[in-house]
Amino acid sequence: MISSHGMAYLEKLNRYLVKLPEEERIDAVREIESHISEGIANGQPEAMILSRLGDPLKLAKAYRSEHIMGLKGVKSFKDVLTLIGFYCTTGLLSVIVIPVLAVFAYGFGFCTVLTLLAGVLRTFGATWINMNIGPGLEIPSEYSMIFSLVVGAIIGGIAYLSYKYLRKYMVFLSAQYRRSLPGNHSMRA
Known part of the structure; x- marks a missing residue:
């Protein structure tokens, strides 16, 4: 009883x-x-x-x-915010790590799309888009697509790695919590 x-x-x-x-x-x-x-x-x-x-x-x-x-996959931006919001409440380190990785993942992902779009537009004559690699060193418009692909790949790589490690960190936190549920080996000790 x-x-x-x-x-x-x-x-x-x-x-x-x-x-x-x-x-x-x-x-x-x-x-x-x-x-x-x-x-x-x-x-x-x-x-x-x-x-x-x-x-x-x-x-x-x-x-x-x-x-x-x-949950069966993240279906919306609200689902992403729910995940991030929940895991940000799990500890001081999470309050720092999760928002930084989330901003890098989604911010750099958005910048990747913009970079590729700028390369395409500049290649087809959008003269208002500047691509400089230093003072007085402008990329010729015929190399705009190649330049945007290289820069986009670098930025996209950062976005991908940030997203990958964000997911790994959340899975790690979930595993830590799972250990405290009844029926797991740590509870039977």
């Missing part, structure tokens, strides 16, 4: 999971309730079980992380 202290823990967890869809929130609370009940039935003190589960806020973040990483 779960004590009032255990029930208070479950209520806190339920409140912290408010951003999950209702069905997932209910399943998560039931899973933790079952985990506590099984531990008590096996003779473990409830205080020890709750101690192993840790802070209900951290446990709720683990469930939210599972939900977010389980």
Whole structure:
């Protein structure tokens, strides 16, 4: 039988999971309730079980992380902002790393498109587009496309690497949270 202290823990967890869809929130609370009940039935003190589960806020973040990483792909810019917003709340390092990588990934990606577009437009006679590599060193218009491809590849490479490492960092954070969920080997120690 779960004590009032255990029930208070479950209520806190339920409140912290408010951003999950209702069905997932209910399943998560039931899973933790079952985990506590099984531990008590096996003779473990409830205080020890709750101690192993840790802070209900951290446990709720683990469930939210599972939900977010389980989404079937990022379908919109809002989904991207949701991912970034959630993972920015995971710690001080994340507040720095995630926005920097996100700005590099999306900003440099946008600049890649603009660079390639400028090369095409300048090649076909848009004289108002300047391509200088230094004071008094302008790229001739017939080399505009080659120049924009080289510069675009460099900028696009930075965007790609930033996006790749942003995803890796978020997967790493998700794995860290996953370790705190019941049923994982770190919880059974």
